Amino acid sequence: MDKIDISRESNILFRSTMRPIRRLMHKVRHSLFLFGLLSILWFLFRTGTKPTRIIYPCQQASAASCGLWLSSYVLVQPLVLAKSSLTIRGIRSKSVILLVLLLSLVSLLFISTNIFNIMGNAQVASDAQGTAMKLVYSDKQAQSPGASDIFVVNGTYGNDRGVDELIGLMQRHGLSFYAKNNSSGIIGKDDVVIVKVNSQWDERGGTNTDLVKTLIQSIVDHPQGFTGEVVIADNGQAQYGSTGSGGCLSYARNNAKDTSLSMQKVSDSFSSYRVSTYLWDTITAKRVTEYLDGNLQDGYVIEGSQSPETGLVVTYPKFKTKYGTNVSFKLGVWDSANKTYDSRRLKVINVPVLKSHGGYGVTASVKHYMGVGSDKLSREMGGRAHNSVGSGGMGTEMAQTRFPALNIIDAIWINANPGHGPSTSYSAATNTGVIAASTDPIALDYWAAKNILMPASGAKGYKDLSSIDPDNISPGSFGVWLRLSMDEIRKAGRWATVDDDSMNIYIA
Numbered sequence: 001m002d003k004i005d006i007s008r009e010s011n012i013l014f015r016s017t018m019r020p021i022r023r024l025m026h027k028v029r030h031s032l033f034l035f036g037l038l039s040i041l042w043f044l045f046r047t048g049t050k051p052t053r054i055i056y057p058c059q060q061a062s063a064a065s066c067g068l069w070l071s072s073y074v075l076v077q078p079l080v081l082a083k084s085s086l087t088i089r090g091i092r093s094k095s096v097i098l099l100v101l102l103l104s105l106v107s108l109l110f111i112s113t114n115i116f117n118i119m120g121n122a123q124v125a126s127d128a129q130g131t132a133m134k135l136v137y138s139d140k141q142a143q144s145p146g147a148s149d150i151f152v153v154n155g156t157y158g159n160d161r162g163v164d165e166l167i168g169l170m171q172r173h174g175l176s177f178y179a180k181n182n183s184s185g186i187i188g189k190d191d192v193v194i195v196k197v198n199s200q201w202d203e204r205g206g207t208n209t210d211l212v213k214t215l216i217q218s219i220v221d222h223p224q225g226f227t228g229e230v231v232i233a234d235n236g237q238a239q240y241g242s243t244g245s246g247g248c249l250s251y252a253r254n255n256a257k258d259t260s261l262s263m264q265k266v267s268d269s270f271s272s273y274r275v276s277t278y279l280w281d282t283i284t285a286k287r288v289t290e291y292l293d294g295n296l297q298d299g300y301v302i303e304g305s306q307s308p309e310t311g312l313v314v315t316y317p318k319f320k321t322k323y324g325t326n327v328s329f330k331l332g333v334w335d336s337a338n339k340t341y342d343s344r345r346l347k348v349i350n351v352p353v354l355k356s357h358g359g360y361g362v363t364a365s366v367k368h369y370m371g372v373g374s375d376k377l378s379r380e381m382g383g384r385a386h387n388s389v390g391s392g393g394m395g396t397e398m399a400q401t402r403f404p405a406l407n408i409i410d411a412i413w414i415n416a417n418p419g420h421g422p423s424t425s426y427s428a429a430t431n432t433g434v435i436a437a438s439t440d441p442i443a444l445d446y447w448a449a450k451n452i453l454m455p456a457s458g459a460k461g462y463k464d465l466s467s468i469d470p471d472n473i474s475p476g477s478f479g480v481w482l483r484l485s486m487d488e489i490r491k492a493g494r495w496a497t498v499d500d501d502s503m504n505i506y507i508a
Contacts, residue, residue, distance in 0.1 A: 130204070130413065130429035133459050135452065143501035148440035149173060150447050153508040155433050158210030158412050159257050162435055163218050165508045166408070170437065173506050177406075178222055186405050187347060189224040192231070192325060192333050194348045196404070197263060198368060199247035199279065200236035202254065204413045204429035205422055207353045209256040211410050211435065213266045215351065220273045228345070230273070231321055232263050235280035237375040237386075242423065246281040247371070253426075255353065255413060276322035284374045288318060291326060291334040292341075300374040303330070303400060306383035310488060312393035313383030315374040316401040329372065330401045350404035350441065354448055355415030356457070357422050360389050361467040361478030362449050365407040365441035366485050369394040372401060390476055392484025398441065399492035408437045409448050416456035418467045430456050442486045442496035443503050446470045449478070470498065 137152055151169045156162025167177040179185030187193060195215065197207040212232065220226040236247020249263040267277045280300075288299030303314040316329040326334035332343035352368035360367060370385060378385040385393060398404070411434040415424040434452055438444040449470045457465055466472045472479040482498060489496045497503065 130427055130431060131460065132431040132433075133456060135432055135434065135455055137451065137505070137507045139507055140503070140505040142504045144499070146495065147502045147504050148438060148443035148495065148497050149175060149504045149506065150436060150438045150440075150444055151175075151506050151508075152434065152436045156412065156435055157257060157433065158208045158214065158410075158435075160214075163211070163214040166435060166437055167218060169506055169508045173504075175439070177218070178224075180224055187219055187222065188345070189222045189226055189228065191228045191345050191347050192321075192327060193219055193228065194327075194329070194346070195230060195232050196348055196350045196368065196371065197232055197234050198353050198363075198371065199234040199249050199263065200241040200371070201423045202242040202248070202251040203259075203426050204255050204415065204424040205242070205353070205355070206251065206255050207263075207351050208410045208412050209254045209261045209263055209266050210258075211408075211412065212263065212351060213261070213269065215349070215408070216266065216270060216275060220270065220275070226273065228274070229321060229323060229325055230270070230275045231278050231327075232267055232276070233278045233280060233317075234371045235284050235317065235374065236371065238281040238284050239375070246284075247279055249277045249279050255410075259426075274321075274323045278319055278321065280317045280319070280371075280374075283317065283319060285376045287377055290318065290328060290331065291336070292331075292339065296320075296326070300377050301328070301330070302377060302381060306381065307388075307393070307396050310388045310391040310393040310396045310484065311383050312373075312385060312388035312391075312396045313378040313381040314397060314400045315377050315385070316372060316397075317374075346402065347405040348402050350407045351410060352407075353414070353424075354409050354411040354453060355421045355424055356418050356453065356468055358419055360481065361418075362445065362453065362470075363422050364409055364445040364448055365404070366394045366398070366445050366482065369397045373397050390481045392481055392486075392488050395442075395485030395488030398485075399489050399494065403489075403492075403494060404439075404441060406437060406439060407441045407444050408435060409444060410435060411448060411452045414453060414456060416453060416460055416462075418457055418462050418465055430460065432456055440496050442482060442489065442498060445482060446498045446500075447503060447505070 135154065137154055151166055151173070153162050153166045153169065156165070170177055176183070176185035177187060179188040195212060197212060199206055216230050219230055232249065234247050234249075238246040241247060242251070251262050253259050254262050264277055267275050283298045284300060286297070286299035288297050288301060289295040290301055298319040300315045301318050303316065306313050318328045320326050326336065327346065328334060328341060332341040332346040334341055350365055350368055352364050355363050357363045357367065367389060370389065373385045375385045385397070388394075388396070411432050413429040413431050415421040415428060416430040417428060420428070432452055436444060436448055449468055453468050454465050457468060466474070466477070468478060470479050470482055473483065474480070486496045486498060
C-alpha cells in the first residue's frame with residue numbers, strides 16, 4: 001500500500017510539472033496565427049513523399065487549418081494591394097492579379113481536401129491493410145481464491161461467430177450472458193443496454209463495428225425474446241478526434257471488414273428492434289439536474305465536488321432515447337408515472353478498442369470511461385476528467401456512476417505502436433484477431449496489455465515497451481494509474497485485481 005501511496009504523490013508531482021506545457025498548448029490552440037502556421041508545417045512534414053497520406057484524418061484537419069490561415073493572413077494581403085492599385089493608380093497590376101489567383105488556388109486546394117475522400121476510401125482499404133500476427137494462448141487457473149475470470153476468443157474478425165463463442169465460453173465457466181426467469185445473468189429480456197463504444201476516431205481507432213453488430217445480434221437473440229432496448233453511445237467530448245470536433249457515429253471509414261459500416265448503419269440494420277444511437281457530445285456542455293428534481297432535459301449531471309484522491313469531478317449523462325425512454329446513466333431507467341428509477345434494467349457493456357496511447361500508455365476498459373463523463377463540465381468545476389486519468393479518475397467514474405456489467409476488449413485490430421495513438425490509421429494497425437471479456441475491467445486491462453499489446457509490439461520490433469507494461473510503476477505510467485483506478489473500485493466494494501495469480505484465463 002505504501003508503494004501505491006508514494007506512486008500517487010509522484011503522479012501528482014508529474015501532473016504539476018505538465019501544467020506549464022498545457023498552458024502553452026492552450027495558447028497555441030487559441031491563436032489562429034500560431035495554430036495555422038504549425039498546421040502547415042505539420043501538413044508538409046507528415047505528407048512528405050507519400051501524397052496518399054493527405055486522406056488521413058489528421059491531414060484533413062490540418063488542411064482545413066492551413067486553408068483558414070492562408071485565407072486570413074496571406075490571401076488578404078494581395079487583395080488589399082490589388083484594391084489599392086486599382087483605386088490609387090487607376091491601373092490593374094497583372095502580377096498582383098496573377099498572385100491573387102495563385103494563392104486562391106492554393107487555399108482552395110487545402111480547403112477542399114474532402115475531394116480526396118472520394119478517391120481515398122477504396123485506396124485506404126486496398127493499399128493500407130496494416131500487419132497481422134497470430135498470438136497463442138492457453139488456459140490458466142488462479143493460484144488464489146477470489147479470482148477474476150477472463151474469457152478469450154482467438155481468431156475472430158468480428159463479423160463471424162466470435163461473440164457466440166465468447167458467450168458459450170462464459171456460460172461453460174459459470175457466467176451467463178442471459179438472465180432468464182429471474183436467474184443470475186447479465187442481460188435480461190427487457191433491459192435497456194448501453195453499448196459503450198469508442199467514437200472519437202475513425203479507421204482502426206474506433207471500436208470494431210462488425211463486433212458491435214454481432215454483439216447486438218446476440219442481445220436481441222435473447223432466449224426469452226428481447227423486448228428491451230439497445231443504445232450505442234459515446235462521448236467524444238465535442239473536441240479533438242478525427243473530425244477535430246469530437247466523436248462521430250457515422251464515419252465514412254470504420255473499423256470493420258466493410259469499412260463503410262458505421263455505428264449508425266449498425267443501429268439502422270436492426271429495424272425490427274429498438275436499437276438506436278446517442279452521441280453524448282451533443283449534450284456534453286449542458287448542465288442539468290436529475291429527473292427526480294423535475295428536470296426532463298437531456299444533459300450532464302454533476303455529482304458532488306472534486307475527489308481528493310483522484311482530482312475528478314464526477315459527471316454522467318442523462319438522456320431520452322430515440323424510443324422515448326428516459327435514462328440516467330447513474331440511477332437507471334426513469335419511470336415518470338411512479339417517479340422512480342429502475343436501476344436493475346439499465347446495463348452497460350463496455351466495448352473499447354485496445355491500443356497504445358501517447359499520453360497515458362494504454363487505452364482499454366478503464367481509460368474508455370473517458371467517454372462517459374463530461375470533460376468540459378468537469379474542467380469548469382476544477383476537476384477535469386482527462387487530467388484525472390493518471391490519478392485513477394476513471395476508476396472513480398466507474399465506481400461512482402454505473403459499473404459496466406461486462407467489459408469486452410476489441411483486440412481484433414490494435415495499435416501496437418508504443419508512444420503513438422489513440423488515433424490509428426488502417427496502415428498503422430495490427431491484426432491479432434482477439435476479443436476478451438471480464439466483469440473485472442482492471443484485470444482485463446492488465447491481462448490484455450501484457451498478453452496482447454506487449455507481444456504484438458515486441459514482434460513489430462519495438463524495444464522499449466515500458467509505456468504499455470502494466471508492471472511498470474514509475475511516476476505517470478500506465479501501471480501506476482491502473483492500480484490507482486483499482487483502489488477507487490475497491491473502495492466502492494467491488495473486486496478488482498492486477499495480480500496474475502488471481503486471474504482465471506479461459507480460452508475458446
